[in-house]
Amino acid sequence: MLDHVHCQFDRHTAVTDISLEIKAGEVVCLLGPSGCGKTTLLRIAAGLQVPSAGKVFLGGNLVSAADGLHWPPERRNLGLAFQESALFPHLTVLENVCFGITSLPRNQRKSHALDLLGRLGMAGAARAYPHTLSGGQQQRVALARALAPSPHVMLLDEPFSSLDARLRDQIRDDTLHVLKELGTATLLVTHDPEEAMFMADRIALMREGKIVQTGTPTDLYCNPADPFVVRFFGQVNECTGEVHNGSVRTPLGDLDAHDFPEGSTVQVLIRPEAVQVKPLDSDEDDTRNSHVLVSRLLGSTSLLHICAHGAGGQEMHLHARVPGVFLPKEGQPVSLGLDMSQVFMFRQ
Numbered sequence: 001m002l003d004h005v006h007c008q009f010d011r012h013t014a015v016t017d018i019s020l021e022i023k024a025g026e027v028v029c030l031l032g033p034s035g036c037g038k039t040t041l042l043r044i045a046a047g048l049q050v051p052s053a054g055k056v057f058l059g060g061n062l063v064s065a066a067d068g069l070h071w072p073p074e075r076r077n078l079g080l081a082f083q084e085s086a087l088f089p090h091l092t093v094l095e096n097v098c099f100g101i102t103s104l105p106r107n108q109r110k111s112h113a114l115d116l117l118g119r120l121g122m123a124g125a126a127r128a129y130p131h132t133l134s135g136g137q138q139q140r141v142a143l144a145r146a147l148a149p150s151p152h153v154m155l156l157d158e159p160f161s162s163l164d165a166r167l168r169d170q171i172r173d174d175t176l177h178v179l180k181e182l183g184t185a186t187l188l189v190t191h192d193p194e195e196a197m198f199m200a201d202r203i204a205l206m207r208e209g210k211i212v213q214t215g216t217p218t219d220l221y222c223n224p225a226d227p228f229v230v231r232f233f234g235q236v237n238e239c240t241g242e243v244h245n246g247s248v249r250t251p252l253g254d255l256d257a258h259d260f261p262e263g264s265t266v267q268v269l270i271r272p273e274a275v276q277v278k279p280l281d282s283d284e285d286d287t288r289n290s291h292v293l294v295s296r297l298l299g300s301t302s303l304l305h306i307c308a309h310g311a312g313g314q315e316m317h318l319h320a321r322v323p324g325v326f327l328p329k330e331g332q333p334v335s336l337g338l339d340m341s342q343v344f345m346f347r348q
């Protein structure tokens with residue numbers, strides 16, 4: 001647990017007043033753009049970096065405090081895995097995984113290591129040497145090695161980012177199941193919102209050394225605290241408008257804005273999946289209608305670029321994401337609706 005942690009490098013403040021608790025069996029993701037302080041926090045939890053202020057507790061023990069108390073990493077009962085985790089080249093896969101296990105009698109270490117390798121799909125490579133394995137296989141072994149001593153806490157820093165997309169999905173999936181089966185408290189650093197949503201019970205989204213919002217993936221996606229949170233989870237359509245008679249006028253219609261003061265300027269963020277597109281008959285064709293500019297199939301969804309025309313004459317280029325194959329031709333007139341659960345308004 002991090003309690004009001006602060007870290008300063010010379011004059012640069014890397015993280016400010018961070019408090020975060022992780023329960024046994026919980027996966028918490030530190031998510032944020034490059035340089036926001038994620039790795040610094042993970043290093044503080046690991047004991048690789050001394051915080052300038054605040055406290056760190058692990059398994060009920062105070063392990064770091066501003067009065068100089070500092071437990072080194074090897075005393076903290078942690079599992080650590082990084083983007084490129086180096087295995088011991090002169091040891092076999094099995095010997096690598098057995099290396100850190102000290103809590104079990106010798107005759108049980110091998111079966112425990114083999115069990116973990118099996119859960120991560122690597123039992124068949126137990127006798128191989130690391131240099132004969134692919135990057136993805138080495139990363140699985142590194143995860144098994146980190147888990148082998150049954151640590152209280154697993155600290156993972158972008159452990160999947162060096163893998164190609166398909167392999168990454170598989171290893172993420174296997175890792176999540178192993179962490180959940182073992183009930184390990186896990187802190188995972190990532191800059192990838194999809195990875196955070198896949199792995200996390202809770203996400204702490206960071207910006208410039210601070211936590212902007214903490215909550216379940218659903219909390220952050222469906223109840224974002226500010227525009228930064230909305231934008232971090234994917235491209236959004238944005239417009240602004242003034243509140244008149246409790247509503248704000250947009251090219252997609254007048255939206256209820258009773259929660260904002262009359263006359264205030266409101267920023268409207270519309271996720272592409274919130275835009276509902278209905279083709280109009282060609283004979284309803286009219287330059288005042290919204291119409292399709294480009295359609296592209298992206299796999300499980302289709303992305304439509306649309307020129308939206310509002311009742312007040314406003315025009316907006318927007319993106320709509322529609323499930324399945326839906327590819328209206330260029331120029332197709334459409335009417336537009338909105339799923340308001342994916343539309344967010346903030347006062348400017």
Ligand SMILES: Nc1ncnc2c1ncn2[C@@H]1O[C@H](COP(=O)(O)OP(=O)(O)OP(=O)(O)O)[C@@H](O)[C@H]1O
Nearest residue numbers: 009012014032033034035036037038039040041191
């Ligand atoms: N040892 C250090 N000395 C000086 N500045 C540092 C040190 N470590 C990190 N920083 C600075 O602290 C800030 C946070 O860095 P950190 O590595 O924690 O960010 P991050 O969110 O993990 O970024 P990335 O995703 O790019 O790894 C950055 O501005 C970085 O330059």
